[in-house]
Amino acid sequence: MELRQITYFIAVAEELHFGRAAERCHIAQPPLSQQIKRLEDELGVTLLERTSRRVALTPEGKEFLKRCKDVRDRLNEAVLCVQDMAQGLEGQLRVGFIGPASLSKLPKAIRAFREHNPRIRLDFSAQSTSEQLPLLRGDRLDIAFVRLFGHDTSGLNTLTFLREPYVLAMPEGHPFGEREVIDITDLEGQPLIFNQRIAQPALYRSLIGSFHRVGFMPNIVQEVNTEQSTVALVATGLGSALVPASSATDSRSGVIFRPLTGELPQWKITALWKKKNQSAILEKFLAVVREFREVN
Template sequence: MELRQLKYFIAVAEELHFGRAAERCHIAQPPLSQQIKRLEEELGVTLLERTSRKVSLTPEGTEFLRRCRDIRDRLEEAVNCVQDMAQGLEGQLRVGFIGPASLSKLPKAIRAFREQNPNIRLDFSAQSTTEQLPMLRGDRLDIAFVRLFGHDTRGLDTLLFLREPYVLAVPEGHAFTSRERIDITDLEDEPLIFNQRIAQPALYRSLIGSFHKAGFMPSIVQEVNTEQSTVALVATGLGCALVPASSAGDRRSGVVFRPLDGDLPQWEITALWKKKNESVLLRKFLDVVAQFREISDAVSA
């Protein structure tokens, strides 16, 4: 059975006249009649009753017409869908991100993209960098917003989305809140809340190295797995914490943020995607994301 046979049958069934159906399909009448006959022979069912005066549908023909129209409509929908996908007008994009990215301009970038592309479905997954990398390589994510520090990015393209310095999160009422800036040397013997070593071991070592260069080892009282948890614990008065500058946008009661001077690494969020991914939809998303990049050249001193 061929699609053209279904097209011919729909024309005859709707016109109930072989001549008019042939004109509609831009085919001579004899070949059209032969195609309908072959279709009935293949089905083993009579679809059309033919007399010298008229053509009419059998009950089976009526049902077959309904289903053929459905097939035709679905085919047209499929054609339109893939054509829209090829132009980046329709489709699905799977976006992974680390928790701190929600405090950056990424939500604004996503909103702008959704407003410009209302027919694009965005699926989100909040995961750690370590969890997102295999999802990206396993084609379970199209793009990932991660924090790279010594990770293997072979086979991946990158776009630096955010670079900013660390600031110090201080419990409300702490002596540091009366100062404009804090130096890393002021943190000696100060109880500190750190991100877990297991989550970002290379970064953890780099931060510890910053304190070592300042002449002391930090007094770590608690390790947590997210920046949001870090700020929440600072609010309890447990200790101070190094957090990205964008965390200052967290209006949580009980926490004050102060600029921090010292030989510290920059805090970065990077967008990653597979080099072989040539999706027009992904490129459109990256074009919007690029408009919301925040790259600060300021470094701690």
């Protein structure tokens, strides 16, 4: 059975006249009649009752017409769908991100994209950088927002989405709370909360190196696995912590933030996507992402 046979059958069934159906299909009547006969032979079913005066559908023909129209409509929908996908008007985008990205302008970028592209479904996955990279390479994510510390990015495009300095988060009532700016040298002996060494070993070494260069080892009283946990522990009074500047938007009571001076690494979030990914939807999303970048 061929698609053209279905098209010819729908035309005859709707016109109930071989001549008009042939004109509608832009073919001669004899080939049209032959194709309908071949279709019936393949099915082993009579679809049309033919006399010299009329053409009528058999009960089987009526049922087959209904099913054929459904096939035609679904095919038309599929054509429109893939055409819209090619133009980036419809489809799906899978976005991975680390937790701290939610404190950046990424949520605003996503909202702006959704407002202008309501027919594109966005699927989100909040995971660590190490968890996102294999998903991206395995085509289970289209774009990932991560923190890179020596990770392999071969075959991937990179775009710095956020670059900002560290600030010091302190419990309310801390003696340094009266200062406008705090230097890294002032932190000698101060109880500090750090991100876990095992989670981001390269970042951990970089921060420790910043303290070594000014002549002392930081007094680390607790290690945690997320920035959110870090700020929560600061609020308990356990110690202070180096956190990205965007964390200062955290309205959690019991924590104050002050700028830090000294030779410290910058805090960055990088967008990654496969070089082979030529999706029009991804390109539209990247255009919005570039509008919301913070790389001062």
